[in-house]
Amino acid sequence: MATLTLFSDADVAALGLSPTACEVAKELARRQIPMSVIKHAPIKTMAEGMAIGLQDELSGCICKNILVRDRSKEYFLIVVALEQKIDFKRLPAVVKEMDRVPSMAKEVNEVLGVEPGCLSALALVGDRKRRVKVVLDMAVVQSELVHMHPMCHDATVTLRTKDFLVLLESLEVATLKYQLDSVASATVVGDGKLKEMRDESQQEDNSEEQTVTPWEVSAGSGGIDYDKLMRDFGAEKITPELVALMSKLSGAEPHRFLRRGLFYTHRDLGKLLDAYSRGVPFYLYTGRGPSNSSLHIGHLVPFLFTKWLQDVFRVPLVIQLSDDEKFFFKEHLTLEETHRLAYENAKDIIACGFDPELTFMFSDLDYIGDMYPVVCKIQKAVTFNQARGTFGFDGSSSLGKIQFPAVEAAPAFPSSFPHMFRDRTDIGCLITMAIDQDPFFRVTRDVAPRLGWKKPALMHSKFFPSLQGPKTKMSGSVESPATVFVTDSPKEIRAKIHKYAFSGGQDTVEQQRRLGADLDVDVSYQYLMYLMEDEQRLKQIGDDYASGKLLTGEVKDILVEELVRITGEHQARRAQVTDETVRHFMDKTRKSLDFSTMRPDGR
Numbered sequence: 216m217a218t219l220t221l222f223s224d225a226d227v228a229a230l231g232l233s234p235t236a237c238e239v240a241k242e243l244a245r246r247q248i249p250m251s252v253i254k255h256a257p258i259k260t261m262a263e264g265m266a267i268g269l270q271d272e273l274s275g276c277i278c279k280n281i282l283v284r285d286r287s288k289e290y291f292l293i294v295v296a297l298e299q300k301i302d303f304k305r306l307p308a309v310v311k312e313m314d315r316v317p318s319m320a321k322e323v324n325e326v327l328g329v330e331p332g333c334l335s336a337l338a339l340v341g342d343r344k345r346r347v348k349v350v351l352d353m354a355v356v357q358s359e360l361v362h363m364h365p366m367c368h369d370a371t372v373t374l375r376t377k378d379f380l381v382l383l384e385s386l387e388v389a390t391l392k393y394q395l396d397s398v399a400s401a402t403v404v405g406d407g408k409l410k411e412m413r414d415e416s417q418q419e420d421n422s423e424e425q426t427v428t429p430w431e432v433s434a435g436s437g438g439i440d441y442d443k444l445m446r447d448f449g450a451e452k453i454t455p456e457l458v459a460l461m462s463k464l465s466g467a468e469p470h471r472f473l474r475r476g477l478f479y480t481h482r483d484l485g486k487l488l489d490a491y492s493r494g495v496p497f498y499l500y501t502g503r504g505p506s507n508s509s510l511h512i513g514h515l516v517p518f519l520f521t522k523w524l525q526d527v528f529r530v531p532l533v534i535q536l537s538d539d540e541k542f543f544f545k546e547h548l549t550l551e552e553t554h555r556l557a558y559e560n561a562k563d564i565i566a567c568g569f570d571p572e573l574t575f576m577f578s579d580l581d582y583i584g585d586m587y588p589v590v591c592k593i594q595k596a597v598t599f600n601q602a603r604g605t606f607g608f609d610g611s612s613s614l615g616k617i618q619f620p621a622v623e624a625a626p627a628f629p630s631s632f633p634h635m636f637r638d639r640t641d642i643g644c645l646i647t648m649a650i651d652q653d654p655f656f657r658v659t660r661d662v663a664p665r666l667g668w669k670k671p672a673l674m675h676s677k678f679f680p681s682l683q684g685p686k687t688k689m690s691g692s693v694e695s696p697a698t699v700f701v702t703d704s705p706k707e708i709r710a711k712i713h714k715y716a717f718s719g720g721q722d723t724v725e726q727q728r729r730l731g732a733d734l735d736v737d738v739s740y741q742y743l744m745y746l747m748e749d750e751q752r753l754k755q756i757g758d759d760y761a762s763g764k765l766l767t768g769e770v771k772d773i774l775v776e777e778l779v780r781i782t783g784e785h786q787a788r789r790a791q792v793t794d795e796t797v798r799h800f801m802d803k804t805r806k807s808l809d810f811s812t813m814r815p816d817g818r
């Protein structure tokens with residue numbers, strides 16, 4: 216619990232805060248408001264705050280803020296607790312005729328005189344123009360203490376909430392109190408066009424900074440820089456030569472994800488294929504962390520690609536359902552729930568069309584005993600420092616989280632599946648995933664030689680973007696009206712695409728005809744790149760849209776048609792998947808799973 220004291224101007228000066236922060240702190244001191252100030256490593260995002268354990272250190276409410284504007288150009292500073300998602304659907308009840316979030320640094324600066332990313336309710340102390348109303352969530356109002364940064368990233372100021380409210384009153388800032396605490400969409404529709412709603416941590420991000428971890432994907436306004444990511448992660452590009460080699464060895468035309476560079480990087484794919492061509496067999500490994508009852512359309516990317524690999528190489532496949540992972544990492548989910556969701560998700564995954572005789576699917580909770588010897592060996596070989604370096608764990612991370620990477624690593628080694636491979640250690644493993652999962656397998660590959668095991672090969676896809684644009688991936692863990700699930704009805708799909716899909720087209724028909732669309736940021740076109748098989752048709756749509764012949768609405772219609780067909784077919788296949796089918800995929804006693812005499816063709 217922070218000890219609050221009355222500061223003098225001299226005390227404040229001694230803190231070495233930025234000039235703006237100093238001004239605010241002095242003002243609080245002048246007003247005889249007790250406070251505490253802690254200095255820490257600079258934190259620019261909520262995740263970074265959590266990573267340095269700010270939440271554990273400070274009891275009370277750590278506040279985050281976003282600035283929104285209504286159509287009459289009135290500004291509202293929304294203040295909620297750090298861990299809270301803002302229910303933008305509820306905001307219109309507060310901010311009538313919501314227009315947008317001023318995301319440009321210039322506007323935030325103009326309104327509150329702060330640098331981008333430095334937005335804080337304390338900025339109101341220096342806001343002489345009084346253009347901003349404050350909307351406080353009840354969780355903030357009801358907490359005893361509030362913590363805010365004083366418009367700089369490396370300090371946090373703590374005040375008693377009642378003092379903070381008195382301060383707002385004395386500043387004559389109009390203050391509204393609301394319950395904004397349910398989780399919902401990150402987008403709203405304002406004047407018929409999609410406007411992006413970003414919280415402060417994203418508002419600041421006009422730079423090229425991007426974060427890609429198994430738990431967070433975000434990038435600047437230009438979207439994810441995949442080449443940079445490849446360099447940062449130290450992965451290698453899937454070259455046309457490698458694609459040609461895969462074709463040659465499998466006898467199949469390259470999948471559209473390879474033709475279009477959507478599966479784009481790898482580790483040791485060349486080695487695996489070389490070995491395969493010399494008679495060394497391999498198996499496939501992929502997975503899903505069951506955090507939601509349905510897969511979203513982005514999840515189909517690794518699964519459909521893995522199915523294609525299984526079809527063309529005729530190799531065994533293991534699918535991990537990491538119900539333990541989602542229990543450890545999702546505060547709101549119980550173990551019983553993640554276990555149930557694993558079985559729900561299994562049906563969607565089976566509906567992708569995997570070969571029942573070549574596929575073994577397992578829930579970690581059910582199967583862990585069989586691979587526990589491998590898990591233990593990995594756990595002993597990886598230190599906390601390594602895990603912290605790769606995953607950002609800290610003193611506040613649970614033991615469950617810290618040990619979990621060993622569980623995701625284990626299926627990369629054939630000895631985790633004695634019922635399939637007995638004691639064969641020569642068999643290779645190829646893991647398919649979107650690139651967010653790479654950190655798990657960097658650790659896996661690092662530990663392999665120390666345990667005398669083969670390093671697995673990896674293939675990474677880019678992200679199927681969020682409907683809101685290419686700055687982040689489509690995600691299903693937050694219940695969002697802007698996520699397309701494989702279970703959605705045609706009506707839901709149409710509504711979501713037409714309402715939310717970020718457009719790279721121009722504002723008016725006249726401008727679109729003249730200037731055409733920016734395909735790189737247009738979500739509908741990006742989705743078609745993943746979904747539409749017909750190369751020529753896709754090219755024609757791209758050319759026509761970029762030249763202005765096609766309008767956004769027309770491209771959205773084409774996308775809706777594709778999505779409705781794909782989800783319709785998926786749902787029909789899912790309807791055929793019974794509990795019995797799931798049991799079959801998870802049955803480790805099946806004879807068909809004996810690959811102990813396997814040759815490269817899987818038999």
Ligand code: TYM
Binds near residue numbers: 500503505623689
């Ligand atoms: P999960 O459940 O978050 O995602 C399942 C798989 O889908 C990929 N993915 C995406 N691909 C393209 N576009 C998107 N928008 C998108 N969102 C998610 C993920 O990269 C993943 O491949 N820890 C894992 C589960 C797991 C796993 C594995 C994944 C266990 N073992 C081995 C890959 C390989 C997870 O929570 O995935």
